[in-house]
Amino acid sequence: MPVYEYKCVDRGHRFEVLRKLQERDEPIECPDCRSGNTRREVSPFGTGISSGCYGSSGSCGCPGGSKFG
């Protein structure tokens, strides 16, 4: 299962959860403050990144490929 990153909207907590793909957008409780007001952080693997940005040269201006490499 992939890991998804969530953000607690109320207090700004960040946490990662191992979830099934189908459940990634299901509501989830913040483990720190038990708030249900959370949202999934958009993954760098999503559509917000330009194509051809999977290299490690950094020439595209992405925040570094070290996170994935």
Ligand SMILES: [Zn+2]
């Ligand atoms: Zn929280």
